[in-house]
Amino acid sequence: MDTFVLVHGSWHDGAAWDATIRALEEDGQTAFAPTIAGHGKGVNKHVNHADCTKSIVDYIVAKGITGFVLVGHSFGGTVISKVVEAIPDRVKRLVFVNGFVLRDGHSLSDEAPPHYGALFDKLASESTDDTVMIPFPIWREAFVNDADLEMAKWTYAQLSPEPYQPIKDKLDLKKFYSLPMPKSYINCTEDTAMPHGDWNWHPRMSSRLGLYRLVQMPGSHEVIYTNPKGLAAKIIEAGRD
Amino acid sequence: MDTFVLVHGSWHDGAAWDATIRALEEDGQTAFAPTIAGHGKGVNKHVNHADCTKSIVDYIVAKGITGFVLVGHSFGGTVISKVVEAIPDRVKRLVFVNGFVLRDGHSLSDEAPPHYGALFDKLASESTDDTVMIPFPIWREAFVNDADLEMAKWTYAQLSPEPYQPIKDKLDLKKFYSLPMPKSYINCTEDTAMPHGDWNWHPRMSSRLGLYRLVQMPGSHEVIYTNPKGLAAKIIEAGRD
Amino acid sequence: MDTFVLVHGSWHDGAAWDATIRALEEDGQTAFAPTIAGHGKGVNKHVNHADCTKSIVDYIVAKGITGFVLVGHSFGGTVISKVVEAIPDRVKRLVFVNGFVLRDGHSLSDEAPPHYGALFDKLASESTDDTVMIPFPIWREAFVNDADLEMAKWTYAQLSPEPYQPIKDKLDLKKFYSLPMPKSYINCTEDTAMPHGDWNWHPRMSSRLGLYRLVQMPGSHEVIYTNPKGLAAKIIEAGRD
Numbered sequence: 001m002d003t004f005v006l007v008h009g010s011w012h013d014g015a016a017w018d019a020t021i022r023a024l025e026e027d028g029q030t031a032f033a034p035t036i037a038g039h040g041k042g043v044n045k046h047v048n049h050a051d052c053t054k055s056i057v058d059y060i061v062a063k064g065i066t067g068f069v070l071v072g073h074s075f076g077g078t079v080i081s082k083v084v085e086a087i088p089d090r091v092k093r094l095v096f097v098n099g100f101v102l103r104d105g106h107s108l109s110d111e112a113p114p115h116y117g118a119l120f121d122k123l124a125s126e127s128t129d130d131t132v133m134i135p136f137p138i139w140r141e142a143f144v145n146d147a148d149l150e151m152a153k154w155t156y157a158q159l160s161p162e163p164y165q166p167i168k169d170k171l172d173l174k175k176f177y178s179l180p181m182p183k184s185y186i187n188c189t190e191d192t193a194m195p196h197g198d199w200n201w202h203p204r205m206s207s208r209l210g211l212y213r214l215v216q217m218p219g220s221h222e223v224i225y226t227n228p229k230g231l232a233a234k235i236i237e238a239g240r241d
Numbered sequence: 242m243d244t245f246v247l248v249h250g251s252w253h254d255g256a257a258w259d260a261t262i263r264a265l266e267e268d269g270q271t272a273f274a275p276t277i278a279g280h281g282k283g284v285n286k287h288v289n290h291a292d293c294t295k296s297i298v299d300y301i302v303a304k305g306i307t308g309f310v311l312v313g314h315s316f317g318g319t320v321i322s323k324v325v326e327a328i329p330d331r332v333k334r335l336v337f338v339n340g341f342v343l344r345d346g347h348s349l350s351d352e353a354p355p356h357y358g359a360l361f362d363k364l365a366s367e368s369t370d371d372t373v374m375i376p377f378p379i380w381r382e383a384f385v386n387d388a389d390l391e392m393a394k395w396t397y398a399q400l401s402p403e404p405y406q407p408i409k410d411k412l413d414l415k416k417f418y419s420l421p422m423p424k425s426y427i428n429c430t431e432d433t434a435m436p437h438g439d440w441n442w443h444p445r446m447s448s449r450l451g452l453y454r455l456v457q458m459p460g461s462h463e464v465i466y467t468n469p470k471g472l473a474a475k476i477i478e479a480g481r482d
Numbered sequence: 483m484d485t486f487v488l489v490h491g492s493w494h495d496g497a498a499w500d501a502t503i504r505a506l507e508e509d510g511q512t513a514f515a516p517t518i519a520g521h522g523k524g525v526n527k528h529v530n531h532a533d534c535t536k537s538i539v540d541y542i543v544a545k546g547i548t549g550f551v552l553v554g555h556s557f558g559g560t561v562i563s564k565v566v567e568a569i570p571d572r573v574k575r576l577v578f579v580n581g582f583v584l585r586d587g588h589s590l591s592d593e594a595p596p597h598y599g600a601l602f603d604k605l606a607s608e609s610t611d612d613t614v615m616i617p618f619p620i621w622r623e624a625f626v627n628d629a630d631l632e633m634a635k636w637t638y639a640q641l642s643p644e645p646y647q648p649i650k651d652k653l654d655l656k657k658f659y660s661l662p663m664p665k666s667y668i669n670c671t672e673d674t675a676m677p678h679g680d681w682n683w684h685p686r687m688s689s690r691l692g693l694y695r696l697v698q699m700p701g702s703h704e705v706i707y708t709n710p711k712g713l714a715a716k717i718i719e720a721g722r723d
Contacts, residue, residue, distance in 0.1 A: 140454075141423070142452060145456065203679040207677060207679050211624060383693060431698050437685035
C-alpha cells in the first residue's frame with residue numbers, strides 16, 4: 001500500500017480529488033489533496049509560483065508525510081517539479097497526470113499554444129485581480145469532452161479563477177532534472193486541453209522525463225471528475241515500485 | 242434525444258448506415274441517411290461536388306429537417322462542410338467521422354497521399370465513366386482491417402465505383418471556416434485509410450476545426466460495418482450539447 | 483485455423499512464447515517458437531545476424547512447416563525479414579509485433595535512439611563475450627511498464643545477455659522489400675521500448691511495410707508476459723487472410 005499526495009491543476013482546488021481519494025482509500029491506499037495557495041473560491045489570488053510550491057511543501061512537512069508518491073495534474077505538474085526539489089528525500093516517485101513538465105527556465109505560458117496565451121492575456125487584463133477564468137465553451141469541448149452537458153456544467157461550477165502570475169513565472173528546474181527520482185506519466189488519450197499534434201501532452205511533455213513509466217487510459221483532461229475510479233486505478237499502477 | 246443526418250463516404254450509399262441507424266433508434270434517437278448524388282449502384286455517375294452537396298441539401302429541405310446534428314464520414318466530411326454553408330440555421334452541430342476537413346481552396350485529392358493520387362488517376366482513366374473502384378487488397382488491409390475475410394468480402398460487395406470529379410473539385414470553404422457551429426471529430430484509432438504519420442486523420446484533419454470535441458473509439462475506417470453499435474454510441478456522445 | 487512460427491526478440495528465447503502458444507492452441511491454432519541461435523541461457527553467444535536467420539530457416543525446413551504466418555517480436559522483426567527472403571514460398575503472411583522493420587542496408591543499431599546506442603556500446607565493451615544485458619530499471623519502466631514489481635522481476639529472471647553482433651550487422655533487405663507477401667503490424671499502445679515521438683514503433687516502422695494491416699492492443703513491449711491471451715487474439719486477427 002502506498003501513500004499519495006495529489007496536487008490539483010488550474011481552476012481546481014484540493015476537493016477536485018475527493019472521488020479519486022475515495023477510490024484510492026477503498027483500495028487500501030492513503031491519499032492527501034492539499035489546496036495550492038491562491039486556489040479555491042474566496043481566497044486571496046495574489047500569489048506567485050513560489051507561493052504555490054511553498055504551500056504544498058508546508059502541508060507535507062506539517063503533516064509529517066514521508067515515503068510518498070507525489071502526483072501532479074496539469075498545472076500541478078509544475079508545482080510537484082519544484083516541491084520535489086525542496087524535499088526530495090520524502091518523495092518515492094513522481095507521477096504526472098497530463099501534467100506540465102516544463103523545460104528549465106520556462107513558464108507554463110511558454111509551453112502553451114499561442115492562441116491560449118493571447119486569450120489568457122486578454123482575460124487577465126480584464127479581471128480585477130490578475131486572474132483567468134476559462135470560458136465555458138473551451139471547458140466543455142476541450143477539457144470535459146467525455147462528460148454530458150449536465151456534468152460539464154456541474155464541474156464548471158466547481159472552478160474558480162486562476163491566478164495568472166504562477167502561469168507566467170519562469171522556473172529554475174536544474175535540480176529537478178538532476179534528481180534520480182523514478183517518474184511516471186499518465187496520459188488520457190482523449191485529453192485535448194493541450195491540442196493533439198505539435199502541442200500534445202504526450203510525448204512532448206512526458207519524454208522530457210528521460211526514463212519514465214508510461215500509463216495510459218481513455219478519457220479527457222478531467223477524468224478526475226468523469227472517471228475518478230479509473231484514474232485511481234491508473235495512479236496506483238503509475239505509483240507502484 | 243437528437244436528430245441526425247448521416248452522410249456516407251466514397252463507394253458507399255445511404256444503406257451503409259442501416260445498422261448504425263437501428264442502433265441510434267434503439268436509443269431513442271432519430272436518424273436519416275440520404276444517398277449522395279452519383280453514389281450507389283446503377284446510377285448516373287456524372288456528378289461534380291456541387292451536385293453532391295445539392296442532393297443532400299435538397300433532401301434535408303424536402304424532409305423539413307431542422308435542429309439536427311450533421312454527420313459526415315470520410316468523403317462525406319467534404320459534403321457536410323458545404324451543406325452547412327447552404328443551410329447553417331438548420332444545423333445544431335457538425336460531427337466528422339474520420340472525415341475530410343479540407344483547407345479552403347483544396348480538393349480531397351490535394352489532401353490524400355501521392356500514392357493514392359497516382360493510383361486513382363490511373364483507375365479513373367481506365368474506367369468508362371471517370372469513376373474509381375478501390376482495389377480489394379487495399380480495402381481489406383487498410384479500410385476493414387478489423388473485419389474477418391468473410392465480412393471484408395461482404396462489405397466490398399456493397400460498394401460501387403466512386404465518381405472522380407467530386408474528389409478533384411477544389412472547394413471554397415471560407416464560409417465554412419467562419420461559421421461558429423459547434424464541431425466534433427470521431428477518430429477510430431486503427432483507421433489507416435489515411436496512413437498514420439504525416440497523412441493521418443487525427444490530428445491533421447481534426448485540428449483544422451479550431452475548438453472541437455474529440456471522441457475516439459477502437460476500429461477501422463469501416464466501423465460503420467464492423468461495429469455499428471459502437472459507432473452509434475460515439476455519434477451520440479459526439480453530437481450531444 | 484492457421485499455423486504460426488513465432489520468432490522472439492532480444493534477451494528472450496523461444497520459451498517466452500509459452501503462454502501465447504497455449505492460448506493459440508486453445509483456439510485451435512498451431513504454433514512453433516524456435517529459439518534463435520546465440521539466444522537463451524548457457525549457449526555460445528558468438529553469432530552474427532546470418533547465423534540467427536539460418537537457425538530459424540533450418541528449424542522451419544527440418545520441421546517441414548509450410549503455409550504459415552511468420553511472426554516476429556522486436557529484434558525478431560529483423561530475423562523474419564531475412565527468413566522470408568530465404569523461404570518466401572512457405573510463408574503466407576508476415577506479422578510484426580512491435581518489431582523492427584529496418585531500412586535496406588541498416589542495422590538495428592541504426593534505428594535505435596542514440597542514448598540506447600551509447601549505453602549498449604558500453605555494456606558490450608564491459609562484457610567478456612560481446613553481449614548486452616538490459617539494465618533492470620530500463621526493463622522495469624520502459625519494457626514491462628504494465629507489470630507489477632513481482633512480475634517485472636520474474637520476467638527479468640527469464641532473460642539472458644543478447645549477442646551484440648546481430649544488432650550491429652547491416653542487412654541487405656532489397657529482396658524483402660520486393661516480396662508481395664501480405665503484412666500486418668501489431669502495435670501495443672503503451673510500448674515505450676522505442677520512445678514515443680520521433681523514434682516510435684508505429685508508424686515509423688510499420689509504415690515502411692507499404693500496404694499493411696494495422697492491429698493495436700493496450701500494453702507494453704512485453705505483453706508476451708503481461709497479456710499472452712490478448713496477444714494471441716491479436717496475432718490471430720493480424721494473421722488471418
